[in-house]
Amino acid sequence: MLEITRLSTTQPDFPEALRRLVDWEAADAHRVQEVAAGILADVRKRGDAAVLEYGARFDRLHVDSVRELEIDHAALKSAFDSLPADQREALQVAADRVRAYAERQKVESFSFEEADGTRLGQKVEPLDRVGIYVPGGKAAYPSSVLMNAVPAAVAGVSEIIMMVPAPDGQLAPMVLAAAYLGGVTRAFRIGGAQAVAALAYGTETVPAVDKIVGPGNAYVAEAKRQVFGVVGIDMIAGPSEILVVCDGHTDPEWIAMDLFSQAEHDEDAQAILVCPDPMYLDQVQQAMERLLPGMERSDIIRTSLARRGALICTRDLTEAVDVVNTVAPEHLELSVAEPEKMADSVRHAGAIFLGRHTAEVLGDYVAGPDHVLPTSRTARFASPLGVYDFQKRTSLIQCSPAGAAALGRHASVLARTEGLTAHARSAEYRVEASGRG
Amino acid sequence: MLEITRLSTTQPDFPEALRRLVDWEAADAHRVQEVAAGILADVRKRGDAAVLEYGARFDRLHVDSVRELEIDHAALKSAFDSLPADQREALQVAADRVRAYAERQKVESFSFEEADGTRLGQKVEPLDRVGIYVPGGKAAYPSSVLMNAVPAAVAGVSEIIMMVPAPDGQLAPMVLAAAYLGGVTRAFRIGGAQAVAALAYGTETVPAVDKIVGPGNAYVAEAKRQVFGVVGIDMIAGPSEILVVCDGHTDPEWIAMDLFSQAEHDEDAQAILVCPDPMYLDQVQQAMERLLPGMERSDIIRTSLARRGALICTRDLTEAVDVVNTVAPEHLELSVAEPEKMADSVRHAGAIFLGRHTAEVLGDYVAGPDHVLPTSRTARFASPLGVYDFQKRTSLIQCSPAGAAALGRHASVLARTEGLTAHARSAEYRVEASGRG
Numbered sequence: 065m066l067e068i069t070r071l072s073t074t075q076p077d078f079p080e081a082l083r084r085l086v087d088w089e090a091a092d093a094h095r096v097q098e099v100a101a102g103i104l105a106d107v108r109k110r111g112d113a114a115v116l117e118y119g120a121r122f123d124r125l126h127v128d129s130v131r132e133l134e135i136d137h138a139a140l141k142s143a144f145d146s147l148p149a150d151q152r153e154a155l156q157v158a159a160d161r162v163r164a165y166a167e168r169q170k171v172e173s174f175s176f177e178e179a180d181g182t183r184l185g186q187k188v189e190p191l192d193r194v195g196i197y198v199p200g201g202k203a204a205y206p207s208s209v210l211m212n213a214v215p216a217a218v219a220g221v222s223e224i225i226m227m228v229p230a231p232d233g234q235l236a237p238m239v240l241a242a243a244y245l246g247g248v249t250r251a252f253r254i255g256g257a258q259a260v261a262a263l264a265y266g267t268e269t270v271p272a273v274d275k276i277v278g279p280g281n282a283y284v285a286e287a288k289r290q291v292f293g294v295v296g297i298d299m300i301a302g303p304s305e306i307l308v309v310c311d312g313h314t315d316p317e318w319i320a321m322d323l324f325s326q327a328e329h330d331e332d333a334q335a336i337l338v339c340p341d342p343m344y345l346d347q348v349q350q351a352m353e354r355l356l357p358g359m360e361r362s363d364i365i366r367t368s369l370a371r372r373g374a375l376i377c378t379r380d381l382t383e384a385v386d387v388v389n390t391v392a393p394e395h396l397e398l399s400v401a402e403p404e405k406m407a408d409s410v411r412h413a414g415a416i417f418l419g420r421h422t423a424e425v426l427g428d429y430v431a432g433p434d435h436v437l438p439t440s441r442t443a444r445f446a447s448p449l450g451v452y453d454f455q456k457r458t459s460l461i462q463c464s465p466a467g468a469a470a471l472g473r474h475a476s477v478l479a480r481t482e483g484l485t486a487h488a489r490s491a492e493y494r495v496e497a498s499g500r501g
Numbered sequence: 502m503l504e505i506t507r508l509s510t511t512q513p514d515f516p517e518a519l520r521r522l523v524d525w526e527a528a529d530a531h532r533v534q535e536v537a538a539g540i541l542a543d544v545r546k547r548g549d550a551a552v553l554e555y556g557a558r559f560d561r562l563h564v565d566s567v568r569e570l571e572i573d574h575a576a577l578k579s580a581f582d583s584l585p586a587d588q589r590e591a592l593q594v595a596a597d598r599v600r601a602y603a604e605r606q607k608v609e610s611f612s613f614e615e616a617d618g619t620r621l622g623q624k625v626e627p628l629d630r631v632g633i634y635v636p637g638g639k640a641a642y643p644s645s646v647l648m649n650a651v652p653a654a655v656a657g658v659s660e661i662i663m664m665v666p667a668p669d670g671q672l673a674p675m676v677l678a679a680a681y682l683g684g685v686t687r688a689f690r691i692g693g694a695q696a697v698a699a700l701a702y703g704t705e706t707v708p709a710v711d712k713i714v715g716p717g718n719a720y721v722a723e724a725k726r727q728v729f730g731v732v733g734i735d736m737i738a739g740p741s742e743i744l745v746v747c748d749g750h751t752d753p754e755w756i757a758m759d760l761f762s763q764a765e766h767d768e769d770a771q772a773i774l775v776c777p778d779p780m781y782l783d784q785v786q787q788a789m790e791r792l793l794p795g796m797e798r799s800d801i802i803r804t805s806l807a808r809r810g811a812l813i814c815t816r817d818l819t820e821a822v823d824v825v826n827t828v829a830p831e832h833l834e835l836s837v838a839e840p841e842k843m844a845d846s847v848r849h850a851g852a853i854f855l856g857r858h859t860a861e862v863l864g865d866y867v868a869g870p871d872h873v874l875p876t877s878r879t880a881r882f883a884s885p886l887g888v889y890d891f892q893k894r895t896s897l898i899q900c901s902p903a904g905a906a907a908l909g910r911h912a913s914v915l916a917r918t919e920g921l922t923a924h925a926r927s928a929e930y931r932v933e934a935s936g937r938g
Contacts (some may be wrong), residue, residue, distance in 0.1 A: 151918055154911035165621060168611055171889075176605070183855075184602060184869050189848065191882050205919055238918050274882040292726060293737040296882030300730040318930050324923035360922040407897065411626065418620075418899035421934070425927045426900060429912040432621055433896035445628050445711040445733030447894035452608075457884035459870035460844065462855035463863060474591035475866040481588055481675050482642055485797040486761035487862045493755045494858050 066353045067370040070345070072377040073387070085374050086334070086391050088302050088440050093286075100257045100286040107261030112268045118258040123231045125253065130269035135240065135251040143240035151238065158430045159210050159245040165432035166218040169451040175460060182467030185460035190220035191296075193271065194454060195263035196248070197278035198239065200229040200255055206242035207428060211435045211449065212278045213246030219454035224248050225273060227263060229255020255280075260287035264295045277449060279436060298453055302440035303332035303372075306424055307393035307413075309384045310348075311400040312341035314420045320351035322397060325425050327368040328361040334372040336391065338384045345375045385409050392443040395424045412443045469498030503790045504807040507782070509814040510824070522811055523771070523828050525739050525877050530723075537694045537723040544698030549705045555695040560668045562690065567699075567706035572677065572688040580677035588675065595867045596647050596682040602869030603655040606888040612897060619904030622897035627657035628733075630708065631891060632700035633685070634715035635676065637666040637692055643679035644865060648872045648886065649715045650683030656891035661685050662710060664700060666692020692717075694724035701728035714886060716873060735890050739877035740769035740809075743861055744830035744850075746821045747785075748837040749778035751857045757788035759834060762862050764805040765798040771809040773828065775821045782812045822846050829880040832861045849880045906935030 071081055106114045112130040119125040119133065127133060144152065175185025196212035199205055209226065216224050226243050228235065230253035243251050252270060254262060260280075266272030272295075276288055279301035288297045306326035310319055323335035339345055352369070356362050378384045385406060388396060392412035400406055403418035410416060414437030417424050428435050436449035463471060472491035479487035508518055543551040549567040556562040556570065564570060581589065612622025633649035636642055646663065653661050663680050665672065667690035680688050689707060691699060697717075703709030712733035713725055725734045743763035747756055760772040776782055789806075793799050815821045822843060825833060829849035837843055840855035847853060851874030854861050865872050873886035900908060909928035916924035 150914050154914040157911045158915065168613070169623065171608075174605055182868075186606065186870070187844070187853075192848065207915055207919065236918070289726070289729060292729065293877070293879065296879070315930070318927070321923055321927040321930060325921070325927040328921055328923045359926075360920070365923065403899065407624070410895070411629065413895050415896035415898065416624075418897065421902050421905035421931050422898055422900040423905070423909070423912075423927045423931055425916060425924045426905060426908045426912050426931075427896070427898050428924060429915045430908045431619075431898045431900070433623070433898055437896075440730070442730065442733070443893070443895070445893055448896050450894065452889075456880070456882055457887065458847070458850050458880070459852035459864070459874075459885050460855065461852065461859055461864050461868045461870055462840065463859040463868070465858050468858035468860070468863060471863045471867045472860070474594045475860075475863050477587050477591040478595065478644055478866045479862060481673070482644065483797070484762070484765055486758055486765045486802065487865060489796075490755070490758040490762040490860045490862045493752070493758060494860055494863075497858070 066349065066356060066366065068349065069374040071374055073379055073383055082387065082390060085372070086441065088332070096282045096286045100283050100290060103257040104261045104287055104290055107258050107267065108265040115254060115258050115262050115267055115270070118256060119254060122256055123229055125230065125233050130252070130267060133253045134269070135253060137250070140240045140244035140248065140251065143237040144244045146237060147241055152241070154430070155206065155238070155241060155245055158207065159214060161430055161432040162210055162214045162434070163218060166215045166451045169215070170218065171452050171455050171457070178467065180467040180470065181464030183460070183462040187458045187460055188455050189458070190222070191274045191454050191456060192221070193223035193225065193273045194221050195225045195227060195273040195276040197259060197276060197280050197284060198226055198228040199280050200231065200235070206236065206238035207435060208278065209239055209242035209248070210246045213243065213248050215434060215449060215451045216454045217247030219451045221454050223250070223271070225263065225271070226251040227254050227259035229253070229259070257283045257287035260284055260291060264291035275454070277436070277453060298436070298449055299438055299442060299446050303334060304329045305334040305336070305393050305439060306395040306397065307336045307338060307388060307391055308397040308399055309381070309388060309406070310337060310339045310344065311381060312339055312344035313401065314399040316344065316347040316351040317355065318420070318423070319348050319399060320355055322423055323352065323373070324355070324359060324365050326395070327365040327373060328359065331364055331367045331371060333368045335369060336374045336376060336393070338376045338378055338387050340378050340380050340384065342377045345377055349375060381406065388413065392441040394437045394439045394443065395427070397422070397424050414438045414443045414448055465498055468494040503786065503793060503803065505786065506811040508811055510816055510820055519824065519827060522809070523878065525769070533719045533723045537720050537727060540694040541698045541724055541727055544695050544704065545702040552691060552695050552699050552704055552707070555693060556691060559693055560666055562667065562670050567689070567704060570690045571706070572690060574687070577677045577681035577685065577688065580674040581681045583674065584678055589678070591867070592643065592675070592678060592682055595644065596651060598867055598869040599647055599651045599871070600655060603652045603888045606652070607655065608889050608892050608894070615904065617904040617907065618901030620897070620899040624895045624897055625892050626895070627659070628711045628891050628893060629658070630660040630662065630710045631658050632662045632664060632710040632713045634696060634713060634717050634721060635663055635665040636717050637668065637672070643673065643675035644872060645715065646676055646679035646685070647683045650680065650685050652871060652886060652888045653891045654684030656888045658891050660687070662700065662708070663688040664691050664696035666690070666696070694720045697721055697724035697728060701732045712891070714873070714890060735873070735886055736875055736879065736883050740771060741766045742771040742773070742830050742876060743832040743834065744773045744775060744825060744828055745834040745836055746818070746825060746843070747774060747776045747781065748818060749776055749781035750838065751836040753781070753784040753788040754792065755857070755860070756785050756836060757792055759860055760789065760806070760810070761792070761796060761802050763832070764802040764810060765796065768801055768804045768808060770805045772806060773811045773813060773830070775813045775815055775824050777815050777817050777821065779814045782814055786812060818843065825850065829878040831874045831876045831880065832864070834859070834861050851875045851880045851885055902935055905931040
C-alpha cells in the first residue's frame with residue numbers, strides 16, 4: 065500500500081490542512097544555525113586550515129592543502145572528451161538550450177536626455193566573480209552545474225568558481241564535463257557551509273567572490289543566509305516541489321511518474337496532484353502502487369509521498385488554480401486541455417509546464433529555462449535563477465548647469481523640510497551658479 | 502579644528518588603510534541579532550499585542566489597538582493638500598520624475614516558438630503585496646517614501662503598506678503627503694524590528710506581505726535578514742556613503758558642502774574625497790573648517806568626518822578610479838572635466854553623479870533614479886532599488902509532442918547518469934507516445 069494524504073476543498077478545514085501540507089520548516093533550525101555560524105567564523109578566521117579540517121570530517125577527504133582540492137581545468141575538458149557519445153550530445157544540447165534561453169534574459173543599459181541637456185541612465189554590468197554551489201552527496205547533478213554556470217557566463221562574469229562536495233573524493237565525470245561546458249573557470253572539491261564561507265570571506269587559496277548562488281542542503285542554505293550582505297546570494301532553497309493540475313484526461317501512469325520524479329529527489333520533496341475528478345485521483349494512486357515496485361529509488365519515493373505528498377480533489381479547475389496560487393509551487397504542471405488559458409490565471413509559480421506532453425523533467429535538463437527555482441512558496445516574490453542574477457545596475461545622473469539649477473530649487477525645498485541644511489546648501493550652490501552664469 | 506583622516510596611495514600600507522577605512526561592522530552585531538530575533542518571535546506568536554507593547558516601549562506610543570496606529574487614507578491626501586505651495590510642487594516634481602525614470606526599468610514578458618512548435622517564455626508579474634519601511638526617528642524622510650513606494654506602484658503592486666516609526670506619535674505632514682503621492686495603500690505608525698515582524702508574519706490587523714523593502718536602523722536591517730525567505734527583502738542597508746573624485750578644479754566650497762551633505766545623515770555616515778592634487782585637498786579642508794560652524798547639524802558632521810571621513814591623495818585620476826572600484830561606493834560624484842569617460846571605467850557604484858553641477862543631493866530628491874542604493878561595498882553585486890524589485894518572473898515551457906519526444910531522449914540520458922530513474926521514465930513516456938503517434 066502506498067500512503068498519501070487525500071484532501072478535498074469541500075472539507076471545512078481545507079485552508080488549514082493545505083497550509084499545514086505546504087508549510088516547511090527544518091526540524092532542527094536552531095542547531096543548523098549554530099553549526100553554520102561556527103563553521104563560518106572558523107573559516108573566516110583560519111582560512112585554508114579550517115576548510116581542510118571540515119573536508120576531512122564531513123567528506124573524509126584527507127589532503128595536505130586546499131590546492132589539492134582544486135580540480136585542474138584540463139581535467140574538466142578531458143572529462144567531457146571521455147564521455148560516451150550519447151551523454152556528450154545530451155549535455156551539449158542542454159548547455160546550448162540553456163544558453164539560448166538565457167541570452168533573452170539579458171538586461172540592457174539605457175540612457176536618455178532631457179530638454180535642458182540633463183542625462184539620466186542606468187548602466188548594467190556583469191559581476192566580477194561569482195561562486196556556484198553544486199550539490200553532490202547522495203547524487204551528483206551535472207544539470208545543476210549547467211543551470212548555475214551558464215547564466216553567469218552569458219551575463220559576462222569573468223570568474224566562475226564552482227564548489228562541489230566530493231564525499232570520499234569521488235566526483236562524477238559528468239559533473240566535471242558540465243563544468244567545462246558551462247564555463248566554470250575554477251573548481252574545488254569543497255562542500256557544505258565551509259564552501260560558502262571560503263567563497264564569502266576568501267582563504268589563502270580560494271578567492272572571495274561577489275555573489276554565491278546555487279542550492280545546497282540545510283547547512284549550505286543557512287550559511288548563505290548568514291553571509292548575505294558580505295556577498296550577494298540568490299535565494300534560500302528548501303526541498304523541491306511539484307504541483308500537477310490535471311483535468312483527468314492524461315494517462316494516469318504519466319502523472320504517477322511525474323509525481324515520482326519529484327518524490328525521488330529526497331524524503332522532504334513534495335509532490336501534489338490537484339484534480340476535480342475523484343475517480344481519476346484513484347486511478348493515479350493505483351498507477352503509483354503498480355509502478356512503485358519497479359523504481360530504483362522506491363524507498364525515497366514512498367517516504368516523501370507519505371510525508372509530504374497529497375492528492376487534492378477540487379470542485380472544478382478554477383478552484384484548482386486557487387490552490388496553485390496558495391501553494392505558489394516551484395514546479396507547476398498543467399496537464400489539461402487548455403493550459404495557456406490556465407497559465408494566464410496563475411499568479412505564483414517558479415516554472416509552468418504547459419500541456420500533457422511537457423513533463424516537468426524536460427525542464428530539469430534540456431528545455432532551456434533554468435531549473436534553479438524558488439521553493440517553499442517564495443515564488444510569491446522570487447524568480448528563477450537567470451542572467452539578471454549575475455548583472456548589476458548603476459544609476460547615472462548628469463545634470464546640465466540649467467538642469468542642476470532647476471532641480472536644485474526643488475531639492476533645496478525638500479532638504480529643508482527634512483532638516484538637512486547641508487543637503488540644501490549643496491543644491492543651492494548649483495542654483496546660485498546658474499544665476500551668475 | 503576639523504579632524505579627518507588623510508591618506509595617500511603612495512604610503513606603503515595604503516591598501517590595508519583603505520580597507521580599514523571602508524570596513525563597516527556594527528559594533529554590537531551579536532546583541533542586535535538577539536534583540537531582533539526576540540522581537541520577531543514575539544510578534545509572530547502574539548501578533549498585535551506584541552506590536553502594541555514595543556510601540557509603547559520604543560516610541561512611547563500608548564494606544565489600545567493596532568488599528569489606532571493605522572493612518573487613515575484620507576489623512577494622507579489632506580496632508581498633501583495642506584502643504585505650502587513650494588513644498589507641494591517640489592514633492593510633485595520629485596514623484597513625477599521618479600515615476601518617469603522607473604517606467605524605463607520595467608521588465609517585460611517574452612516568449613518564442615521553436616521550429617517543432619515548442620514554446621518557451623518568461624512571464625513577468627508584479628508582486629501582490631509589499632511592505633515599505635520608511636525611517637523616521639531623528640528625521641522623517643518624505644523622499645524615502647517616494648523612493649520606496651513609486652517603483653512598487655509603477656510595477657503594478659496592488660497593495661503597498663507603509664511602516665513608519667512615529668516617536669511620541671509625531672509624524673511630519675510631508676511624510677503623509679509623500680505616501681499619498683507615492684501610491685501607498687495603507688500606512689501604520691509602527692517602526693523597528695516589530696514593523697518588519699508584523700509585515701513578514703502578519704498580525705490580526707497588519708496583513709502579511711510578500712516582500713519588505715526600504716532602509717532602517719541596525720535592528721530593522723537585522724530583522725529583514727532574519728525574515729528573508731519568509732518574505733523577500735531588497736538589501737541590508739548600512740550607513741550612507743559618498744565618494745567624490747575631483748580633479749582639483751571645482752570650487753572647494755561646493756565639494757566641502759557635498760561631503761557635509763553625506764556626513765550630516767548620522768555619525769556613521771562616510772564621506773571620502775579622492776584627488777590627485779594635495780593642495781586642493783588642503784583647500785577643501787579649509788573650506789570645511791570655514792563652513793562647518795554655520796551648519797545646523799555641525800556636531801553630527803564633525804563626528805562622522807572624524808570617525809569615517811577621509812581625504813585621499815592619488816598619483817593621478819586613473820588611480821582614483823582604482824580607489825573607487827575598491828570602495829564600491831553607494832554614491833559616487835565625478836567632479837571632473839570628462840566625467841563620462843571616467844564613468845565608463847567605474848565597475849562598482851550604486852549611483853554615479855557626473856560633472857561639477859551634479860551634486861549628489863539632486864539624486865537624493867528629484868533627479869529621478871532611486872535613492873535607495875547598495876551600501877557597504879555591496880554595489881559589487883547589488884543594484885539600486887527599482888521596478889524590477891517589485892516584479893517576479895515565471896518560466897513557461899510548452900512542448901509540442903514532437904518537441905517533447907526530441908527533448909525527452911536527451912533528458913532520459915542525463916537523468917540516468919544522475920541515477921534518477923523516475924525522471925528518466927517520465928521523459929520516456931513522452932518519447933514512446935511520439936513513436937506510437
